[in-house]
Amino acid sequence: MASRRMETKPVITCLKTLLIVYSFVFWITGAILLAVGLWGKFILGPYISLIADNSTNAPYVLIGTGTTIIVFGLFGCFATCRGSPWMLKLYAMFLSLVFLAELVAGISGFVFRHEIKGTFLRTYTEAVQNYNAKDERSVAVDKVQKSLRCCGVLNYTSWFSSVYFPVNGIPPSCCANISDCNASDLRNATIAPTKVYQQGCYELVTSFIETNMGIIAGVTFGIAFSQLIGMLLACCLSRFITANQYEMV
Secondary structure, three states, X not given: OHHHHHHHHHHHHHHHHHHHHHHHHHHHHHHHHHHHHHHHHHOOHHHHHHHOOOOOOHXXXXXXXXXXXXXXXXXXXXXXXXXXXXXXXXXXXXXXXXXXXXXXXXXXXXXXXXXXXXXXXXXXXXXXXXXOOOOHHHHHXXXXXXXXXXXXXXXXHHHHHOOOHXXXXXXXXXXXXXXXXXXXXXXXXXXXXXXXXXOOHHHHHHHHHHHHHHHHHHHHHHHHHHHHHHHHHHHHHHHHHXXXXXXXX
């Protein structure tokens, strides 16, 4: 009995070390999700409003998920150091739930990417049609057009049917060269097209989604399957500790 306990002790020590390292990495991913959620809430709010029909809870979901992972990451370290079998089993159960949630999220995002594009076309068209240069969506439209060097939905002609055009013309954010743009030119349907970007924003944004969706899905699946490593380590450690405690009795 004593010799077997001596044999399992190095294995338990090794598993504890690996699980603590894994829990620390898991904790870091939670901190990253929390940071991304806060960034999305306070910095990307206007952009997100252009993609969603109504106000989206995505930033709150990321904040909540990140906070939960941080708490359970610390719990995993505590359970490992304590060597408690039931705590390790609870930690493994939580990792399995995270694995399933991330797997579903990754598959859903990849499968419904075309619906995301359709929603963006509808909401961005509405934002252009109701543009007033003041509200949150209008500011987001200006930022998209400036940063992507695009104009309108499909092209600059999208602005001709907006409520903003009859009085103010095409917004200055469409100008290819702001120093060569003036208000009278932007109100002139003949001159304005020579002063603004020719490509529409919808094509640029959707091509970005198509190009990067595979990468995003791959990273999501990779992170999801990494939970299996944590589950395996936690279950193995719990089993070895339980067996070791049984032999001591």
